Amino acid sequence: MTKKRISKDQFGGLFSGTKGTATTHDATQDAATRKTTAPRAKSARQPAPPAADPAPVTAPAVQQDDAAAVKGRPRTHDELVRVTTVLERSQQRFLDRLASDLRARGKTDASAAAILRELVRQLENGTVKLPW
């Protein structure tokens, strides 16, 4: 119960009620609530100033970036962007099947997107030529 009152103060009174409906703004109710919750809210805010040390905030963020770089796509010299393409169903099936075959042959990071990226790279290099 105490936690609910404190969270209401933090969110400025805009929160869903216990039945899941938004509560209307009632000045008298707010005043009454403030009377009872103000000391508690104040005591809840008291520990905040010592937590203003920037070191523990920045360190985990850097670690998260490193972890994401290791887990995610391999780093390239260029920025990655998300692009939506429209393919024929048979083309999607072909790409998925090819990626699946490559994964079965040990290329664990093979995916339809990786195949398309490699295809564009080969086009850039001139290794693959378009018929028109």
Place this chain on the structure above:
Amino acid sequence: MTPELTLTTAEARHLQWCAGRGYFPDDFAAHVIQHLSDWDDARPHVVPIPEHLIHSLVLMRVDCPDDYLTCVAPDLRDRLTALETLVD
């Protein structure tokens, strides 16, 4: 006797991915995933497969032969086709 399929959780997740792409029946994948939800190891587990799910697999083979079991690894494909023979 209820037909059974032996598969790992990784295979079950792959079947779910295939179902999302339309290469495998949704209800079949959901059943397998639900059955293996308590497991998080690499060991194969036995999942009882109700006949109506095997029928939906057979139906897919007939209706969408191009999509049927696309991207499913050959060994798992063999186990699934073996299931089909039980209801054919």
